[in-house]
Amino acid sequence: MRLTGPTTETCWDALKLKQHSKSAGWRDAIGLLRVAGSLLARPNLFTYTLGIRSLKKSSRWRDATALLQFLVGIQGIQPDTVCVGTVLSTCKKWVTALHFLERLEMTAVRVGGVMLGQATSSCMRQMLWERAAQLLCTFSDARSIPDSQSFTAGIQACVAEWCVALQKLEEMGVLRMCVDDIATKAAMNSLTQAGLWQKMLQMFTRLDDIDELSCSSCKTACMKSATWVMPLTLLDSGFSLRLGLDIIDMSTVISACEKGRKWAGSVALLHDAQQSKLRIDAVCWDGSMPSGEPTWQLVLFMMQEAARSALASRTCSYNRGISACHRSSQWQLAHGLLKGGLQPDALSYNSAVAAFRVSSQWQEALRAHQAMVEDAVLPDALTEKTVASSLASQSWRYALLLISMSKSSKLNSSTTGLQSVAANWVGWQQACASCALMMQEGVSCDRSTYTSWISTCASATMWLRAITLYKSTMLNTVQPDSVWQPIISASTDQWRQALEFISRLGRLQSTPLWRQYLPSAASKVRWRALVLALMRFQEANGEPDLKLSGVLCESTTRAGWRKVMALVHQFGLQQISMDAFLYSSAMSSCRSSQSGKWSLVRALLDRSTRCSQCDTVVWNSFLASRGVLWPTALSTLSDMGSAGYKADTISYNCIVAACREQWQLVVASYEHMASLSLELDVAFSSAIDCCKHSLQLQVGRRILDGAKQISCIMRFWAMAQMSILTDLSSCFADVLRQVATRMLTCAEVSKLWWATASLGLHHSEMLRHLETHSTRLLSRFTLEELVAVAMGACTTAADAQFLRALQFEVTSRAEALERQEETAPQVILQQLVGILWALNFAVPVRHRVFVCFRQLFRRLASLLDVVSLSEDSGARTIHSTLDRHLTSPAVVLTLSDCLVTAKPAGWEVYGDTKLQMLPYIQTLLGELPIHQDPEHAFGFLHRLDIPSSGLILSASTYTALYDLQLQLVSGRLLRDYVVLCHGHVPKHLSEIQVRLQLNDVATAGAQGKAARTLVHVVARTSNTEGMAFSLTLVRILTGRLHQIRSHFAFVGHPTASDGKYTTASTFGADLGICPRNFLHRYHLSFEDRRGCTHRVFMHLPADLCNCLKSLTALDEATSQQLEKWVLGQEQFWEEFVPDG
Secondary structure (H helix, E strand, C coil): CCCCCCCHHHHHHHHHHHHHHHCCCHHHHHHHHHHHHHCCCCCCHHHHHHHHHHHHHCCCHHHHHHHHHHHHHCCCCCCCHHHHHHHHHHCCCHHHHHHHHHHHCCCCCCCCHHHHHHHHHHHHHCCCHHHHHHHHHHCCCCCCCCCHHHHHHHHHHCCCCHHHHHHHHHHHHHCCCCCCHHHHHHHHHHHHHHCCHHHHHHHHCCCCCCCHHHHHHHHHHHHHCCCCHHHHHHHHHHHHCCCCCCHHHHHHHHHHHHHCCCHHHHHHHHHHHHHCCCCCCHHHHHHCCCCCCCCHHHHHHHHHHHHHCCCCCCHHHHHHHHHHHHHCCCHHHHHHHHHHCCCCCHHHHHHHHHHHHHCCCHHHHHHHHHHHHHCCCCCCHHHHHHHHHHHHCCCHHHHHHHHHHHHHCCCCCCHHHHHHHHHCCCCHHHHHHHHHHHHHHCCCCCHHHHHHHHHHHHHCCCHHHHHHHHHHHHHCCCCCCHHHHHHHHHCCCCHHHHHHHHHCCCHHHHHHHHHHHHHHHHCCCCHHHHHHHHHHHHHHHCCCCHHHHHHHHHHHHHHCHHHHHHHHHHHHHCCCCCCHHHHHHHHHHHHCCCCCCHHHHHHHHHHHHHCCCCCHHHHHHHHCCCCCCHHHHHHHHHHHHHCCCCCCHHHHHHHHHHCCCCHHHHHHHHHHHHHCCCCCHHHHHHHHHHHHHCCCHHHHHHHHHHCCCCCHHHHHHHHHHCCCCCCHHHHHHHHHHHHHHCCCCHHHHHHHHHHHHHCCCCCHHHHHHHHHHHHHHHHHCCHHHHHHHHHHHHCCCCCHHHHHHHHHHHHHHHHHHHCCCCCCHHHHHHHHHHHHHHHHHHCCCCHHHHHHHHHHHHHHHHCCCCCCCCCCCCCEECHHHCCCCCCCCEEEEECCCEEEEEECCCCECCCCCCCEHHHHHHHHHCCCHHHHCHHHHHHECCCCCCCCEEEEEEECCHHHHHHHHHHHHCCCCEEEEEEEEECCCCCCCCEEECEEEECCCEEEECCCECCEEEEEEEEEEECCCCCEEEEEEEEECCCCCCHHHHHHHHCCCCECCCCCCCCHHHHHHHCCCCCCCCEEEEEEEEECCCCCEEEEECCCCHHHHHHHHCCEECCHHHHHHHHHHHHCCCCCCCCCCCCC
């Protein structure tokens, strides 16, 4: 093969071009290339590269670019990386460099690390860190990996962006590149520019070669950082590298150790400096003195050593010594240092006075303050406060003299000293005496001092003294504002004197006081006094203040509808005007009462329309009243439109609430609201609830499908409400994103808790987010929302810490409710019952919490009672005369406020059948209010299925009902059953905890409401046909519909003769041995209102005894157990010992 090479002419041209390139003769080089192009000696890539290099020497980057473009157009010559790299290094414009890299991507030239480094350097020269970082990210692939030069240039360009610089430094390590000191120092430079001294010191440890410049940069970082470890490391490095260390370096390290409270290290360093024969100055010596530890001996020793070394004494050294004496209560030494040192400053006196105050040396504190005056040292606020508090602890008179002395010495006496004195007053006598003394000395007082005097007198119920002080403030031109509340509170009990006093003030001064006085007085005085207050205000100011009237009515709302109506009547008699706000407040008070009083609300509505003081809010107040039936609500909506008022979202929400028993009207109202483009969140919830309780699931599904604007959280709640499991996973994914990314409202969190519990969803991430949101909103939840939160958290295995916080919040609210008056207790009591049930489901309610809630329940429930029963709580037991062939109800136990009766099989507690327990109770006790109230289940604590028999507990008063409900939800009211079920129940089955979904029958499974059933196996038997049966004792911890029957069917042991939870053939076979469902409540245990425990038993009825007699026991022990139940020898649940 023949080898070809450059001709002689070409070599000659190359030599000439090389000479021109070295001498930057770019014109000769370009001319030579042009001549060579016309000659036989054709220039090659090498010659063109030399020509470009000559242009680079002359900074002719445009010509170099043009020459490269010409070279690309020549056929047969392809630029290589050296040629292109030369052009890139020539480019002074980063735009041109990036443009070349983009064009090279479309050619066969490979973009190497050298090219990328040159382009990055071009960007770095103009500090374009974004472009440099973009270059490194763009070419960081398998085809073109940047080299260390590229990364180093990029890091240098990122000097203003330390995050990007550190990221690129980490990428060099990932790509296994050599991270040299240049790249590390570039990253350190970016950290220094950002002021991140701690990170800069950490980066310092990566350097391989530590020079004096690096140490200098690190010294600066050490002085500005709070760490003490790195300065010591730097000092060791300096010693090992034999760098020149001076006393400034030692002072820096000593100061860092002292800041880090490493005083032992600073003392050791001081010793090392002496051993190194460095000249120690006073600054270095002061830095080594400990300031954070109570080591006054060491401080004094070092001060003595400094004096022995002939160092100049400094005031700061004495200040450290005095501070050490203050911390150690060495006031004598502090006094000696103060007298024997240099010229003391304010810090010296402050430290000494603090030492005197700790040691109760108020005389020395006073002398120190006097010495400050003599030395012309200006005392600051801290000095005055320290001295005054020191004096006031022993003698408040001396403290006041000190303040007057400061004034006579022409020193600025701030109010800090006065407040220190006021904080130590122990009685109103001192307050009044100090007031007189300060006025005598001519010391001016500010508002805070006067307020302190008035508060002291008010707390001692010295209202007359407080009024006298208040008058003196008016003479001293201190204007009254919200700080004068103490005098109002003090005068509340003496309301006539307070009215006389406030009436003398002008309108501008008195109006704020009136608005503060009336709400505080409304709960303490009679409504006639409040009307008199309004009359006095009208006399003093010439016209009524409607806002003041509204505040008055709002304050009396909780006092009861009778007081409010009497107040409104007096307004009419005294010709005091009422506005729409006052009417709506009065209507709100009447509708929140237990009986609704909607007729009074209607009268107020008619009066407001006649007086032309009506607006949409007043109409909505009437629509929201309890007791308004749906025909009246629809008629009112029509009258509202006829009167010229447009119904808003609140109006329609009230209509939906009034029509909740008529699902057709609810759906129609909801669809009408949707057509008006009104807000649908509240109406949507009401419509879904109505459809669920009316079993109109298809209608509810139609509403859900048509609600396009409803949030995914509301959609998820609605799907859980109606048990719609299709598309639930996708909706849950949307909900999870919402929960994780935004702040939820209280309503959203409560609905998510309820939906999660209803679906039996144990999703750890969802629960964690819900706990976080709930903790943030815990104090802002309403009681209704708190019920849903408690139900969800306590039945989904929430975190124990969150459950404790939830229980603490509920207890705190109960204590707050105990201290305030309430006129609508029913809703609050029912909500508290739900919350306590949920809390007890997770963690048993403690006795202290139970007692707290019991007092609250009794107080609130007493507001519902309109009859007062006898205090006699004696019981009359007729257990021995109860017939086992019971065919009608019978009384088992009678108390003054509750009754225990025996329900025979075939009877219903209350409902639609012929045989009901309710008429029997009403006939027995008379028509008591609670026995006419369906909202309170006619006083019954629980029910029994019609085929079942057993004990029924009912209350005669609302107080007894809620007291028993509290016992029920807290696990203190016990209900035990005896049940015969199919099969042999295993011995290990002691508890069934499965959710129940309630429709016509209770379906046990993963969804629904939480339910718990405890089980004891008494006996295992069989009948004559060989069918196995088990006699069990059952205690329920929750009272769901068909709970026992559904739970036993779920575990494969349905109850005997159960037509709903067994097949028809099994039910038919069971009827041969047991004529009805074998479920009997045989035991009840509860406390009466005096705390006495009552335990009531009911023997097995005759039909169930005959069933047990027909069964065959498997062994002797089982036979004995069956015989006990047949003979009426029932056992307590706690005394029963299961077999095995």
